[in-house]
Amino acid sequence: MAQARRYAGGIDGNRSLERGVEILRAFRPGVDTLGNGEIAERTGLPRSTVSRLTRTLVNSGMLDEVRAERSYRLAASVISIGHAMRTGSPVLNAIGAMMRAESAKRRLNVGLATADRTMMVYLESIRYSPRAALRNVVAGQQVPMELTSLGRAYLAGIAAVERERLLKLFKRRSAAATRMLLAEVRTSISAVEHNGYCAVSWQPAVLAVATPIVLEGLPVYALNMSLQNVDRSAALANEIGAYLNAFAVKCKEVLAGREPE
Amino acid sequence: MAQARRYAGGIDGNRSLERGVEILRAFRPGVDTLGNGEIAERTGLPRSTVSRLTRTLVNSGMLDEVRAERSYRLAASVISIGHAMRTGSPVLNAIGAMMRAESAKRRLNVGLATADRTMMVYLESIRYSPRAALRNVVAGQQVPMELTSLGRAYLAGIAAVERERLLKLFKRRSAAATRMLLAEVRTSISAVEHNGYCAVSWQPAVLAVATPIVLEGLPVYALNMSLQNVDRSAALANEIGAYLNAFAVKCKEVLAGREPE
DNA sequence: AAAGCCATTTCCACTAAGTGGAATTAAGGG
DNA sequence: CCCTTAATTCCACTTAGTGGAAATGGCTTT
Numbered sequence: 220m221a222q223a224r225r226y227a228g229g230i231d232g233n234r235s236l237e238r239g240v241e242i243l244r245a246f247r248p249g250v251d252t253l254g255n256g257e258i259a260e261r262t263g264l265p266r267s268t269v270s271r272l273t274r275t276l277v278n279s280g281m282l283d284e285v286r287a288e289r290s291y292r293l294a295a296s297v298i299s300i301g302h303a304m305r306t307g308s309p310v311l312n313a314i315g316a317m318m319r320a321e322s323a324k325r326r327l328n329v330g331l332a333t334a335d336r337t338m339m340v341y342l343e344s345i346r347y348s349p350r351a352a353l354r355n356v357v358a359g360q361q362v363p364m365e366l367t368s369l370g371r372a373y374l375a376g377i378a379a380v381e382r383e384r385l386l387k388l389f390k391r392r393s394a395a396a397t398r399m400l401l402a403e404v405r406t407s408i409s410a411v412e413h414n415g416y417c418a419v420s421w422q423p424a425v426l427a428v429a430t431p432i433v434l435e436g437l438p439v440y441a442l443n444m445s446l447q448n449v450d451r452s453a454a455l456a457n458e459i460g461a462y463l464n465a466f467a468v469k470c471k472e473v474l475a476g477r478e479p480e
Numbered sequence: 481m482a483q484a485r486r487y488a489g490g491i492d493g494n495r496s497l498e499r500g501v502e503i504l505r506a507f508r509p510g511v512d513t514l515g516n517g518e519i520a521e522r523t524g525l526p527r528s529t530v531s532r533l534t535r536t537l538v539n540s541g542m543l544d545e546v547r548a549e550r551s552y553r554l555a556a557s558v559i560s561i562g563h564a565m566r567t568g569s570p571v572l573n574a575i576g577a578m579m580r581a582e583s584a585k586r587r588l589n590v591g592l593a594t595a596d597r598t599m600m601v602y603l604e605s606i607r608y609s610p611r612a613a614l615r616n617v618v619a620g621q622q623v624p625m626e627l628t629s630l631g632r633a634y635l636a637g638i639a640a641v642e643r644e645r646l647l648k649l650f651k652r653r654s655a656a657a658t659r660m661l662l663a664e665v666r667t668s669i670s671a672v673e674h675n676g677y678c679a680v681s682w683q684p685a686v687l688a689v690a691t692p693i694v695l696e697g698l699p700v701y702a703l704n705m706s707l708q709n710v711d712r713s714a715a716l717a718n719e720i721g722a723y724l725n726a727f728a729v730k731c732k733e734v735l736a737g738r739e740p741e
Numbered sequence: 742a743a744a745g746c747c748a749t750t751t752c753c754a755c756t757a758a759g760t761g762g763a764a765t766t767a768a769g770g771g
Numbered sequence: 772c773c774c775t776t777a778a779t780t781c782c783a784c785t786t787a788g789t790g791g792a793a794a795t796g797g798c799t800t801t
Contacts, residue, residue: 232536234787235759239497240540244557248567255778265761270779275493279501280597287697289768289778293565295594295699296505299601301562302620304554306509333556336541340560359563436548438556495758496788517748526790531750550749550797743801750795758788765780771773 238264239272243281243293248361252290305358310432310440311342314470321444321466322347327459328445329466332369333438337388338362339369342440365389365404368419368429369441374404375411376431376439382408415464418456426451428459430467434474442467499525500533504542504554509622513551566619571693571701572603575731582705582727583608588720589706590727593630594699598649599623600630603701626650626665629680629690633702635665636672637692643669676725679717687712689720691728695735703728 245253245261253261259269273291276282282291305311311331322329322345330344338361364370364385374382386404390397407417416430429443444463449455506514506522514522520530534552537543543552566572572592583590583606591605599622625631625646635643647665651658668678677691690704705724710716 232539233496233500233533235494235496236500236533236536237540239494239500240537240542243561246561246564246568248560248564250564251568251570266778267761267780268759271759272494272497274779275497276501278493279498281501283699285697292568293561295565295596295601295603297558297565298562298603298620299509299596299599299622300504300507300554300620301559302601302618302622303507303509303511304556304558305618305620307507307512307553309512335556335560338560340556340563342556342559357563357566359559359561359566361560361563436546438544515748516750527749528751528790529788532788535750745798745800747798748796750793752793753789753791755789756785756787759786760784761782763781765778767778768776770775 235272238262238268239276242269242272242276243297246293252285252288252292254288254290258291301359305342308342310434310437310474313473315343317466317470317473318343318345321462325444325462327462328443328447330369330443330445331440332362332373332443333440334364334370334373335361337364337385337392339364339367339373339441362421365393365400366419367421368407368417368427368445369443371404371407371417371419372411372429372431372441372443373439375408375417376433376441414460415467416460418460420451424448424450426456426459428456428463430463432467432470432474434471442470496533499523499529500537503530503533503537504558507554513546513549513553515549515551519552562620566603569603571695571698571735574734576604578727578731578734579604579606582723586705586723588723589704589708591630591704591706592701593623593634593704594701595625595631595634596622598625598646598653600625600628600634600702623682626654626661627680628682629668629678629688629706630702630704632665632668632678632680633672633690633692633704634700636669636678637694637700637702675721676728677721679721681712685709685711687717687720689717689724691724693728693731693735695732703731 241262242258245258255266255269255273258273259266262269273282277284277291280294280296283294284291314331318329318331326347328344328346331342332339333342334340341358341360343358344360362369364373374385386401389404390401393400407419410417411431416428418426418428420426425445425447426449427443427445429441432440432442442463444459446459502523502525503519506519516527516530516534519534520527523530534543538545538552541555541557544555545552575592579590579592587608589605589607592603593600594603595601602619602621604619605621623630625634635646647662651662654661668680671678672692677689679687679689681687686706686708687710688704688706690702693701693703703724705720707720
């Protein structure tokens, strides 16, 4: 008993909708079109089911059909919903401008991200480069949670049970180097607990420092600052970490003072 | 007979999925959280159904639940899918860099958009401003189709039947000024047919010029160039129109030459 | 505190809507 | 022109979804 069979009666949710979302998710960054067969493979759904659901998604405007090659691509609707998400976000509204100003002042990259399953996704990423002044780069970009300062700061900010659930997933994901990686992740988490931030050099010659932003009624976010073309030094990490802590405090003040609707 | 009852057997698509998408769509730009009640109102769905579907969307990661206020907001997933859409887009991949270069060279804004129902949504919008060099502004932003150069260029680019369908929708939407507006729209469309572009000053002191991009196997796009703080003059519109035509030709060449996978 | 008043969620009987294997149709390839 | 391969439609089956009604759970009011 217990373990009630899902999708009996409907208390657990709606199967078709779940499947439809899974189909949208099958379009990972970089893929242009997918045929029903490919979608069926990626999602594990029966081909006839995929055929019907893709048709529905076309009618709903979430997919565009490419008749000539019997395939589909994500339609413009998905970015307009994405845009709605960004403009609705109270956090981004509150601190977006501050992030831009901070990037210019400190002459480094400033980013804000939150989690999508096991990935961190940027809500905003302000890249500072000495020449092109500042330009804000693609929101929606994903980076792996376990390897980045953003992800580890996020892990430090969430509830312990959820954290352990995610750590198990990482274990399953990367076959090799598991022990060392997990140890590193835990080190970063306690760094956050002790110093307020953690520093990680995920990409070569890039130093990134991040801190969690935990607020009632909002998902946990992570704020980061990063710098390219530097050699990784503890001193530099400390300096940026101090900037980040100060900035995070300012952000939290602003966010605490917002009208709750 | 005929007019087969929808959702019998499943040939017409999947009702729950359609409804789930409608719920996501209820989050228009600017809204933060919506409760199930509000969603039910906006979508016209029964409250119990909304309750189940929102739960599913939370499980699928498309919505975040705000337990304290029993409401929901769009989750980060939607921007990561949006990002996938942008990085997958062959058009944006092919001409994004060219758009940036053109914006810098001509010192004006360059945008690329396509339709989402009766709105035009920007895939990319490169804003030129004399000071902050160039920075690319929010993709996903929507502007009304019937009022903008982008929208009218799009209308000029699509099949006639689809165009008439949309024109009827505009008629229904704006109670007043209908005759004049529709006449204006038709004027813009024939301007595209004659000169390759149409010019519209939707917002005061902004001159915008757009042209359709029609390619086999892709939705119709519209490319535009615009300039702020100018007084609207035919001469200026012609000049920008000429730039735009030349640029569109270059774009189409590049797009024609891409490998068809 | 207690009671009343919301809004949201769960229950449940009903059956239509969705399912997926099999048949069919359509699209390339030789 | 026929054959192969993949997508789509059919269709009998039945489960999964539905929505009205009841129950729950928060909040406010006296």
